[in-house]
Amino acid sequence: MSNVLVFAEHQHKTFSKNALVALGAGKTLAAQSGGECHAAVLGTGIGALATELAKYGVKKVFAVEHAALEHYTADAHAQALSALAEEKGCDIVVGAASSIGKDLLPRVAVRLGAGMASDITEINGDGTMVRPTYAGNAMATISIETPRKVISVRVTAFEPAAAEGQAEVENVAAKIDEGALKIKFVGFNETKSDRPALTEAKVVVSGGRGLKNGENFKTVLEPLVDTLGAAMGASRAAVDAGFVPNDLQVGQTGKVVAPELYIAVGISGAIQHLAGMKDSKVIVAINKDEEAPIFQVSDYGLVADLFKAVPEMKEAVEKLK
Amino acid sequence: MKILVAAKRVPDPNATIKVRPDGTGIVTDNLKFVVNPFCEIAIEEALRIKEKQGGAEVVLVSIGDKVAQEQLRTGLAMGADRAILVLAEGNVEPIAVARAIEKLVAQENPDLVLMGKQAIDDDSNVVGQMLAEMLGWGQGTFASEIKFAGDKGSAVVTREVDGGLEDVEVKLPAIITADLRLNEPRYASLPGIMKARKKELKEIPIADLGIDQGVQVKTHKISPPPARQAGKRVETVQQLVDLLHTEAKVI
Numbered sequence: 001m002s003n004v005l006v007f008a009e010h011q012h013k014t015f016s017k018n019a020l021v022a023l024g025a026g027k028t029l030a031a032q033s034g035g036e037c038h039a040a041v042l043g044t045g046i047g048a049l050a051t052e053l054a055k056y057g058v059k060k061v062f063a064v065e066h067a068a069l070e071h072y073t074a075d076a077h078a079q080a081l082s083a084l085a086e087e088k089g090c091d092i093v094v095g096a097a098s099s100i101g102k103d104l105l106p107r108v109a110v111r112l113g114a115g116m117a118s119d120i121t122e123i124n125g126d127g128t129m130v131r132p133t134y135a136g137n138a139m140a141t142i143s144i145e146t147p148r149k150v151i152s153v154r155v156t157a158f159e160p161a162a163a164e165g166q167a168e169v170e171n172v173a174a175k176i177d178e179g180a181l182k183i184k185f186v187g188f189n190e191t192k193s194d195r196p197a198l199t200e201a202k203v204v205v206s207g208g209r210g211l212k213n214g215e216n217f218k219t220v221l222e223p224l225v226d227t228l229g230a231a232m233g234a235s236r237a238a239v240d241a242g243f244v245p246n247d248l249q250v251g252q253t254g255k256v257v258a259p260e261l262y263i264a265v266g267i268s269g270a271i272q273h274l275a276g277m278k279d280s281k282v283i284v285a286i287n288k289d290e291e292a293p294i295f296q297v298s299d300y301g302l303v304a305d306l307f308k309a310v311p312e313m314k315e316a317v318e319k320l321k
Numbered sequence: 322m323k324i325l326v327a328a329k330r331v332p333d334p335n336a337t338i339k340v341r342p343d344g345t346g347i348v349t350d351n352l353k354f355v356v357n358p359f360c361e362i363a364i365e366e367a368l369r370i371k372e373k374q375g376g377a378e379v380v381l382v383s384i385g386d387k388v389a390q391e392q393l394r395t396g397l398a399m400g401a402d403r404a405i406l407v408l409a410e411g412n413v414e415p416i417a418v419a420r421a422i423e424k425l426v427a428q429e430n431p432d433l434v435l436m437g438k439q440a441i442d443d444d445s446n447v448v449g450q451m452l453a454e455m456l457g458w459g460q461g462t463f464a465s466e467i468k469f470a471g472d473k474g475s476a477v478v479t480r481e482v483d484g485g486l487e488d489v490e491v492k493l494p495a496i497i498t499a500d501l502r503l504n505e506p507r508y509a510s511l512p513g514i515m516k517a518r519k520k521e522l523k524e525i526p527i528a529d530l531g532i533d534q535g536v537q538v539k540t541h542k543i544s545p546p547p548a549r550q551a552g553k554r555v556e557t558v559q560q561l562v563d564l565l566h567t568e569a570k571v572i
């Protein structure tokens with residue numbers, strides 16, 4: 001029997017799907033080990049966040065406050081989270097494999113002397129877990145052999161926790177040795193967008209090198225994106241060329257998405273790109289090269305010049321409405 | 322400034338990866354191996370820092386099979402000064418890699434450890450963070466830019482994170498892990514390759530480092546991912562939109 005502590009990450013005081021998915025996976029793990037599932041939210045002025053979290057069927061929510069947690073930094077958060085796990089007797093710590101979870105959880109694992117599994121996509125009944133390796137070309141079935149375990153979960157692979165009950169919120173003063181802190185938050189340059197978040201959208205339209213420049217993303221792709229109410233993604237080639245911001249990159253080393261509908265426009269379908277989108281429910285490819293590998297994973301493939309097809313598609317979608 | 326750079330031998334990112342039928346791993350026959358692309362970016366960054374600051378030393382380290390010499394020679398040919406290969410057979414867990422580098426850090430006393438943010442074989446993205454915690458150091462992961470403060474006592478690292486770019490200031494010594502857009506690595510020049518042959522490449526059996534190699538994470542089997550079938554080709558945009566509406570029901 002092990003109790004589970006879920007790290008509920010928030011970005012500047014809002015929860016994203018990341019927190020709820022981590023909770024969902026945490027509850028599964030707790031049920032499996034016969035322990036209880038608690039959640040932790042760290043920061044300053046997080047009362048409202050903790051209350052919100054308490055609605056998702058956990059046993060207890062720990063609201064961990066400390067001036068050093070005002071902004072996310074890996075060392076302060078690792079100290080506070082691992083101290084909390086020890087104090088509350090939680091042998092399993094779970095979080096999302098997001099940019100915060102990836103940065104933080106390995107440090108927590110070291111502090112707790114726990115084995116760590118990152119980016120898992122399945123939890124099996126026998127205690128093993130599955131994680132993709134080699135850009136998703138080889139699925140590893142693994143088990144953590146240490147008594148304490150730290151696990152990061154792939155957000156597209158688990159259901160978010162559903163609202164149920166009302167847990168108790170316990171305020172906890174964080175244990176942080178401030179003298180040991182080596183990282184200082186300087187600033188966050190947010191990619192401003194009114195569109196849904198890439199990892200949460202039902203529809204994602206991604207553009208690749210085939211778009212040729214940033215201007216075409218705006219004038220050709222974005223009208224379709226917005227008509228569909230979609231999020232916009234991109235291939236690495238498009239990001240590297242500076243057509244769109246970095247955080248739109250979908251793939252092995254970018255974001256992993258699994259929307260209802262993924263439309264790849266002018267993207268060849270390199271394995272690193274496929275690793276980030278091939279679990280989408282329906283995949284559409286628009287590419288002028290009929291040999292492009294993207295067609296091998298597409299449910300619907302259109303061999304066409306995107307500069308003609310994309311505006312046409314926007315018109316056709318508008319007519320549906 | 323002394324910079325330690327970690328470099329892993331991995332399959333060529335363009336190679337087709339196939340799982341062995343017995344589920345023990347991937348097929349490695351005729352597979353080309355390279356320096357992990359993220360490690361290559363870390364090496365490049367170290368060389369640029371050296372070129373800018375002068376007087377710096379760039380030391381490469383790899384943990385793996387004897388054949389990883391090839392990848393270290395590649396790094397030396399790019400311009401690194403010397404290399405250390407920690408000899409270990411088979412699968413070395415990320416935690417053991419971090420522990421091995423921790424020992425080398427104690428021997429070498431670098432001001433900075435540069436690593437790739439993830440190895441494209443195991444895709445774990447944990448070693449740099451684990452190492453930072455072991456050493457009690459700061460970290461700047463997923464770096465797309467590194468700037469040193471005037472006194473070099475700290476660095477400002479721009480990080481590629483969800484929703485944008487974040488800047489953090491880390492005290493040195495620190496661990497920085499490279500993301501794709503930190504730089505574009507150079508190719509080794511012919512004179513570089515000639516020189517690399519004479520550069521020091523020291524080998525240390527992992528057992529000599531005296532680290533705990535107990536199994537933390539056990540791999541039971543490797544399986545191919547569920548296959549996705551190619552669907553249909555459509556002839557026109559109208560047909561596509563109709564099918565998405567009536568058949569797939571996603572718009």
Ligand SMILES: Cc1cc2nc3c(=O)[nH]c(=O)nc-3n(C[C@H](O)[C@H](O)[C@H](O)COP(=O)(O)OP(=O)(O)OC[C@H]3O[C@@H](n4cnc5c(N)ncnc54)[C@H](O)[C@@H]3O)c2cc1C
Binds near residue numbers: 237252441
């Ligand atoms: C370590 C590493 C990590 C990587 N990580 C990622 C990652 O996370 N995500 C990622 O995406 N990539 C990643 N890559 C890069 C990947 O290997 C590919 O290089 C990249 O995905 C290619 O992007 P692309 O498809 O836009 O460009 P290309 O491969 O150049 O394809 C462009 C496509 O556009 C089509 N096209 C051109 N003009 C038109 C037109 N007018 N109409 C219709 N179609 C047109 C072409 O036929 C072609 O298929 C990584 C690579 C490495 C080595």
